[in-house]
Amino acid sequence: MDRTSNRRLVGASLMGVAVLLGLRLWVVEPFTVASDSMEPTVPQGSMLLLFKGPPSGEARSIVAFPSPVDNTLTLKRVVAVGGQIVAIRDAVLYVDGIPPEESFVDYESIDATYFGPVTVPDGYVFVLGDNRAVSIDSRDFGSVPEKSLTATVIWPVSQP
Structure with a gap:
């Protein structure tokens, strides 16, 4: 291999590393789920890909945001958006x-659970864990500002 070929190989390798780092920093981030609050949809220990583009604050999407309780990255399902009224009656x-x-x-695990009704403020989303019996969510810390959503779950990469 001559000197020019070596330079091209090194340049291509550095470009590849830069692209991968850029994707990791600004587009897609791997995430391992440490909690059981999204089970059975996302079991504890699952590896996910988070899309770091404009987060989807749409109802039914699973989003990531810093927890208002301890600032750790948290996953929850958006169940309502600004202006909607949320209530839980006998677990439903x-x-x-x-x-x-x-x-x-x-x-059955959350039978006889009641909450609300509450109106979600404009610019906010109401989030719940799928495992409602153990989830700390908007029932505890209130609606989450849309601007604090940092990512949307693309899909699980692996499950335990």
Whole structure:
């Protein structure tokens, strides 16, 4: 290999590393789930990819944000957005008086649970863990400002 080929190889390698670092810093971040609050959808120990572009504050998306409790990166499901009314009656979630389909929720573990109703302020989202029996979420710390959402879960990479 001559000197020019070596320089091209080193240059291409450095460019590849820069691209990967850029993707990691600004686009996609791997994340290992440390909590069971999103089970069964996202089991504890799962590895996920978080999209760090503009987070989806849309209902039903799973988002990441710094926990208002201890500032650790937290995953929760958006169940309502600004202007919507949230209530839980006998374990069933109601958004604007309508119960959304939530096949992932174990209603027996949270039977006789009541919350609200509360109106989500404009510019905020209401988040819940899928494992409602153990999740610390908007029922505890209130609605989350949309501007504090840092990422959206793309999809699990692996599950334990």
